[in-house]
Amino acid sequence: MKVSVTCIGQPEKVPGKTYRTGINKAPVSGAVMIDESGLLGDSVLNRKHHGGPDQAVYALGSVDLAAWSAELGETVEPGTFGENLVIEGLDSRLVRVGDRFETDDVLLEVTSTRTPCATLAARMGDPRFAKRFYQMARPGFYARVLRKGTIGAGDPVTHIPFDGQSVTMPYLLGLVTKQVTDQQRAHLLALPISERLRAALAG
Incomplete structure (x- = not known):
């Protein structure tokens, strides 16, 4: 298993x-600094619902992107769903809260799942995309940086x-x-x- 792509957005x-x-988001070349706030240079604007120490990184697996490509009938490029990382060989359906992902430098801990929003639906050009997202059940995951x-x-x-458990x-x-x-x-x-x-x- 390896990092396939790192992505940041403006x-x-x-x-x-x-x-x-x-x-x-779009893929970047070379190594990127990552800390408790996420990837250096990545823009997170809606701080009420996104970002922060417990949602510093959003990740998907290459298996998820392949499945989405088959579902949508076109190649889904890395970063399409706003993900920061794509992990080669990973199926996010198998990822659990508390799982950790470690590279030589970085250690991540899974904290929650991604839920669809109106911005994602607009990004995909489909007002009903949230329903499709729930049905596919390949949401990826948020992680904190340990x-x-x-x-x-x-x-x-x-x-x-x-x-x-x-x-x-x-x-x-x-x-x-x-x-x-x-x-x-x-x-x-x-x-x-x-x-x-x-x-x-x-609450």
């Missing part, structure tokens, strides 16, 4: 929206499974549209989830 407008967004350093295409990646990204995505039970809430709050998710569950 403030731009997407069709049908008046605000600027950093969702349009050890900062540089990261770039070709860097070997070790996937370290969470040592304990956890939840997968598709399972977590599915809970977004359902009423969470007390048992599910207690289970999630015991995991190293993002502070946004923790606040939503506690």
Whole structure:
């Protein structure tokens, strides 16, 4: 397993929206510095819902991009969904909260899943894309940076499974549209989830 692509984005407008967004990511060459805030040079504009220490990095697997390409009938280029990292050989459906991904320099810890929004739908030119995103159940994942350093295409990646009972990204995505039970809430709050998710569950 290795880093396939690293991507960053600059403030731009997407069709049908008046605000600027950093969702349009593009691959960069060479190594990029990554710290608790994310990749150096990457723009995160809607700080209420995106970014921050617990959502510093958004990642997908190459298996996910291949599946999306088949679903959409065209090649989905890295960065299309706003992801910062594409990991070669990874299927994000198998990733769980608390899993870690380690390179020689960087250590990431999975905190939550990506959920679709109006900006993503506008980016894809499909107002119903959120429903499609839920149905595909390949949401990728957000991660916090436990050890900062540089990261770039070709860097070997070790996937370290969470040592304990956890939840997968598709399972977590599915809970977004359902009423969470007390048992599910207690289970999630015991995991190293993002502070946004923790606040939503506690509230």
